[in-house]
Amino acid sequence: MNKEYIWAAVSAVIVGVVGVVLLYLGGVAGVMPKAFGLFDMSNNAVRAVVLVILLVIAALLFVAYRNTAKGTGESTPEAGLAGTPRDKAGS
Amino acid sequence: MAVGAAGAEAALTVEERLARGPFFRGDTRTLVGSLLLAVAFSANMQITERIDQIWTGGLGVPLGHTFAEVWWPTAAIYFGGTGALIVANFNPIIAVLSATHPLAWSFFFLNMTCLLIEAFLFRAWFQRNVDINIVMFCLYVSIADLATSIVQLVGLNVLVLKLSFNVSLGLFVWQWLMATFIGGPMGFAFYRAVRRSGVFGR
Numbered sequence: 001m002n003k004e005y006i007w008a009a010v011s012a013v014i015v016g017v018v019g020v021v022l023l024y025l026g027g028v029a030g031v032m033p034k035a036f037g038l039f040d041m042s043n044n045a046v047r048a049v050v051l052v053i054l055l056v057i058a059a060l061l062f063v064a065y066r067n068t069a070k071g072t073g074e075s076t077p078e079a080g081l082a083g084t085p086r087d088k089a090g091s
Numbered sequence: 092m093a094v095g096a097a098g099a100e101a102a103l104t105v106e107e108r109l110a111r112g113p114f115f116r117g118d119t120r121t122l123v124g125s126l127l128l129a130v131a132f133s134a135n136m137q138i139t140e141r142i143d144q145i146w147t148g149g150l151g152v153p154l155g156h157t158f159a160e161v162w163w164p165t166a167a168i169y170f171g172g173t174g175a176l177i178v179a180n181f182n183p184i185i186a187v188l189s190a191t192h193p194l195a196w197s198f199f200f201l202n203m204t205c206l207l208i209e210a211f212l213f214r215a216w217f218q219r220n221v222d223i224n225i226v227m228f229c230l231y232v233s234i235a236d237l238a239t240s241i242v243q244l245v246g247l248n249v250l251v252l253k254l255s256f257n258v259s260l261g262l263f264v265w266q267w268l269m270a271t272f273i274g275g276p277m278g279f280a281f282y283r284a285v286r287r288s289g290v291f292g293r
Contacts, residue, residue, distance in 0.1 A: 004215035011207040012238045019200025020246030026196075027251045047137070050189050054134040061127040066290075068120050 105292045106168055110217035114172040114210070124291060125166060125174040129181035132162040136182050140191035149193035150248070150259065153266035156240070159205070160232050160274030165282045167210040168217070169291040175206035197247050201239050208235040228282070229275030236270040 103111075139154035147153065166174040179202035186195035212231040216223055240263045248259040285291060 002215045002218075004211045004218070008208045008211035008215075011211065012204050012242075015200050015203045015207060016238070016242040016246060019197070019204070020242065020250060022200070023197055023247060023251045047141075047189070050185075051134055051137050054130055054137065054185070058127060058130040058134060061123060061130060065120065065123045065127055068123060 106217040110214045125170045125177035128166045129178040133182040133185045151262040156266045156270040157274040160278040164278045168213045175210040179203040179206040205235045205239040228279045232275040233271040240267045
């Protein structure tokens, strides 16, 4: 079996178990946060501002990413090759 | 020989080359690209997680699971383990700070469970194949989301929150089916658009 499949299962179990244990311990201790309350999210205007800020950050990151790009050529997907093993694709 | 190896490498698609490289990459393009998808995903979740909260009373995240699959497979395919960890952990920070959902504090490990599985599965696929079809794409999305839903159902709802297994089961089957049959095809369409555009090509 491909080792990537084994790693997928192992990582899922480790992250899942560790996460549940931490949440359980947090729940028993009664320290689980409902929210940090940094922003007053009951105000729709604040929600809208958070959304706009995230979109602006995304746009800036996109520009930054394009500036680091070496090239934007298509990754040569051949329409009929979907799901075709490389050795059978004849390339 | 060196020319032949370079030629063979050049003939690989972007996804194949990335799948054969390191699982955790630390180059600038990977970090910025992962953050780009993480922020876009978070902006998406600002809306869907609030609808989920209204819709399910905070017990489940059906729209969260569904729309996450628009962004996550692409992040896993192009940015591997680095992208998986960045995209998985960025939104929970925003979600907890802005209180989008009562279970926001659990999203850290739930997101990582799903995204790490997707990163490994897509990596395994592109190590052997040129391209991916919608069936395999949705199958991988479904496997990863099923694992996450099981962790969320058993670990979070039953063990931590002491909720009834039978009451929660229907909710989690529902959100898993939504992620598989709605989120998967949407994620495939997004991935195809990104692949055609060559925006993450190198």
